Amino acid sequence: MLTKRQNLLETIHGGHPDRFVNQYEFIHIILADPLGITEPYPEYGQTNIKNGWGVTMSWPEGTPGPFPVHDNAHKVVKDIEEWEQVVKAPNLNFPESLWETAIAEAESVNRQEQFTAPFIAPGIFEKTHNLMGIEEALINLYEEPEKMHDLIKYLTEWELEYARTLCDHLHPDAIFHHDDWGSQKSTFFSRDMFQEFFLDAYKEIYGYYRERGVELIVHHSDSYAATLVPDMIDMGVDIWQGVMTTNNIPELIKNYGKEISFMGGINSATVDHPGWTREEVHQEVERACREYGSLYFIPNTTQGLAMSTFEGVYDAVSEEIDQMSKKMIKASN
Secondary structure, eight states: OOOHHHHHHHHHTTSOOSSOOOTTTTEEEEOOSHHHHHSOOOOTTOOOEEOTTSOEEEOOTTSSSOEEOOSTTTOSOSOGGGHHHHOOOOOOOOOGGGGHHHHHHHHHSOTTTOEEEEEEOSOHHHHHHHHHOHHHHHHHHHHOHHHHHHHHHHHHHHHHHHHHHHHHHHOOSEEEEEOOOBOSSSBSSOHHHHIIIIIHHHHHHHHHHHHTTOOEEEEEOOSOOGGGHHHHHHHTOSEEEEEOGGGOHHHHHHHHTTTOEEEEEEOHHHHSSTTOOHHHHHHHHHHHHHHHOSSSEEEEESOSSSOOSSTTHHHHHHHHHHHHIIIIIGGGO
16 A cells, blocks of 8 residues: 555555545644744734734634734735835844754654644735735736736845745655635636746745755645646646636646646635534535546645534545545445
């Protein structure tokens, strides 16, 4: 029987996996680095928590995650012309004692069994709209491109320094990086605009991780982003996590599977809701596994961590994936 790590590599390299990769089983995500444990962050149900960037966040009950507050009283960047006066990056100079928990966690992972990855969120685009609001961020890409390029360069340089500290202390062999680039039906920008503003930033960031020995780059965008898949490949993404069914996953696997793999295919909203049932979980998991197969695809809810909004859903999905492995893969061997 292959280890979880070996089975993942067989899957994404078009080899001979002996079962479906089951959601996040192949990757140990570290949340307890110093930034992660010191950055103010709302818990479920909390409102108006200001983080290290000065962004006010709230996590209302019944929602899958926190959201920035963008009324005029809380918005950080009210005028892009003045962003340099108001955007102040969080400090990354932490005492070594604050690294002890994360280092111990990283060292405890059996790397024959799992990859070890820091959790990086929000991404570059999300940071821009967290600071000013998504409408303003998108408008400024058109109306104030030079200022947005300058802001994105500033955010990228900060993230590269963050990457250096993570690699120096944790020696990860994978990273798990968030940045949502679209809604369920469309990207937030054309491919040309994405390439103009964000592609080089990510090539630099992901390229740095490669230079530091990272083998596996997993990028989360629970959205439509099929038009950006060639750019994901160009920037070095190995797995796109969060791929929704609106992306025509079979076509993506056919066209790009040898260069990038797709993790998701089970829209969280379809199964992760207050009235969820085991039967609908069973039906969605079976549909995804049969439609997309076991090569270049990892069945997973589109949630951006190994969790669900409503208790029991994530575990139920995992159990159903195991059952599909027995039906589809082990039965054929």
